[in-house]
Each structure stands twice: as C-alpha cells, then as structure tokens.
Amino acid sequence: SAVISQKPSRDICQRGTSLTIQCQVDSQVTMMFWYRQQPGQSLTLIATANQGSEATYESGFVIDKFPISRPNLTFSTLTVSNMSPEDSSIYLCSVRTGLVVGELFFGEGSRLTVL
Amino acid sequence: AQSVTQPDIHITVSEGASLELRCNYSYGATPYLFWYVQSPGQGLQLLLKYFSGDTLVQGIKGFEAEFKRSQSSFNLRKPSVHWSDAAEYFCAVGALSDMRFGAGTRLTVKP
Numbered sequence: 001s002a003v004i005s006q007k008p009s010r011d012i013c014q015r016g017t018s019l020t021i022q023c024q025v026d027s028q029v030t031m032m033f034w035y036r037q038q039p040g041q042s043l044t045l046i047a048t049a050n051q052g053s054e055a056t057y058e059s060g061f062v063i064d065k066f067p068i069s070r071p072n073l074t075f076s077t078l079t080v081s082n083m084s085p086e087d088s089s090i091y092l093c094s095v096r097t098g099l100v101v102g103e104l105f106f107g108e109g110s111r112l113t114v115l
Numbered sequence: 116a117q118s119v120t121q122p123d124i125h126i127t128v129s130e131g132a133s134l135e136l137r138c139n140y141s142y143g144a145t146p147y148l149f150w151y152v153q154s155p156g157q158g159l160q161l162l163l164k165y166f167s168g169d170t171l172v173q174g175i176k177g178f179e180a181e182f183k184r185s186q187s188s189f190n191l192r193k194p195s196v197h198w199s200d201a202a203e204y205f206c207a208v209g210a211l212s213d214m215r216f217g218a219g220t221r222l223t224v225k226p
Contacts, residue, residue, distance in 0.1 A: 004158075033214075041218070041219075042205060042216045042217060042218045042219050043159075043205070043216045045214075045215075092158060092159070094159075102209075103149060103161045103164050103209075104149075104159075104161075104209075104214055105161075106151075106158035106159040106160075107158050108156075108157055108158040109157075109158050
C-alpha cells in the first residue's frame with residue numbers, strides 16, 4: 001500500500017491565477033497519476049506523471065494548462081494555470097506501486113474553488 | 116477502448132437491507148476490475164478487486180462482487196447495509212497505464 005499526502009487540501013482562488021498542488025508518497029512508486037473530479041462527477045485522468053521526463057497527457061488536457069513535475073519517485077506537482085471557474089474541481093493524486101496492473105491508491109484530494 | 120457504465124446514479128436503501136450496485140464494462144482483453152468508495156470530502160478507498168480466478172471476490176467492510184464475463188458485469192453486493200455505508204461508489208476497469216472510472220452511484224441509507 002501507499003500513503004499519499006496532498007497539499008493544499010482546499011483553496012479558494014481568483015480567476016486568472018495559478019495554483020500548484022503537491023503530492024507526496026511515503027514510498028517509492030512506479031506510476032503516479034493526476035485525476036480531476038468535477039462537482040458531482042466521476043474521475044477523469046489528466047495525465048501520467050513520469051519521473052525524469054515530460055508527463056503524458058490525456059486527450060483534452062495540455063501541458064500549458066496543467067504543467068506537471070515529477071522530480072523523483074515519491075513526489076509530484078500539478079499546476080492549474082490561468083484558472084477559471086470551470087477549473088473548480090477536486091484534483092486527486094494517485095499512485096500504483098507495482099509494475100503490473102494493480103490497484104490505485106489515492107490521496108484525499110485538493111478541492112479548488114475558483115471565483 | 117475500455118469503458119465502465121454504472122446505470123444507477125442514485126440508490127436509496129433502508130439500513131439492514133441488502134444492496135446491489137451494478138457495473139458493466141467494455142474491455143478488449145481480460146479486464147482488471149475494481150470497486151472504490153468515496154465518503155464525503157474524502158479520497159477513494161479500494162473495496163475490492165478482480166484480476167483472475169474465483170469470480171466471486173470478497174472485499175473490506177463486508178462487500179463482495181461477482182465477475183460475470185458473459186454479461187460483462189461486475190456488480191457489488193452487501194447483504195446488510197449500515198448507515199456508515201452511505202457514500203459514492205465507483206466501479207473501475209484498469210490497464211497498465213491508467214484506470215477508467217464509471218460515473219458513480221450515490222448510496223443513501225434510510226434509518
């Protein structure tokens with residue numbers, strides 16, 4: 001298993017600003033992912049955070065809007081840039097600890113409200 | 116491409132009653148299937164998973180799920196619901212690089 005800490009847990013932001021969310025894992029993990037959960041909806045994968053290289057983005061998500069860093073095997077950041085009210089969501093960091101298919105472990109999420 | 120359908124957006128059951136949450140999937144190969152629960156304001160917690168073998172899998176909190184390949188289903192069940200089970204439940208199908216989630220079923224438990 002893995003214990004995942006996300007910061008901030010919640011924030012209220014102004015339109016046009018950017019916010020960086022941090023994800024810290026208590027052990028080295030092979031794969032880290034960032035998901036978005038819009039109000040009342042399911043989870044949508046934003047990107048896979050790759051250690052030492054550029055993140056792999058899903059259709060509809062771009063690096064300029066959601067830059068991601070992963071400097072090592074236990075830490076990643078997601079920045080939500082130039083925010084608008086449509087970016088109000090819960091952003092979830094998740095990890096997979098093995099190299100084969102296995103369950104994802106999730107942080108408690110970062111709830112962003114954009115005014 | 117893999118996808119997951121949860122036909123029921125919201126279900127209400129009485130405490131002590133049985134529960135079944137439906138999940139149908141579309142996947143090109145052997146599916147890896149999961150059920151997660153999300154309590155209000157919390158992240159997701161894994162209830163159970165199916166990779167292979169016995170098609171009836173047991174999970175935490177008294178939940179079980181049955182994989183039926185012929186019906187492309189992986190329904191979640193619990194014989195007696197507790198008030199603390201009120202939450203959002205997500206079915207998911209996994210792949211090596213990512214996991215796809217259903218839209219979720221919100222469970223309300225009546226006293």
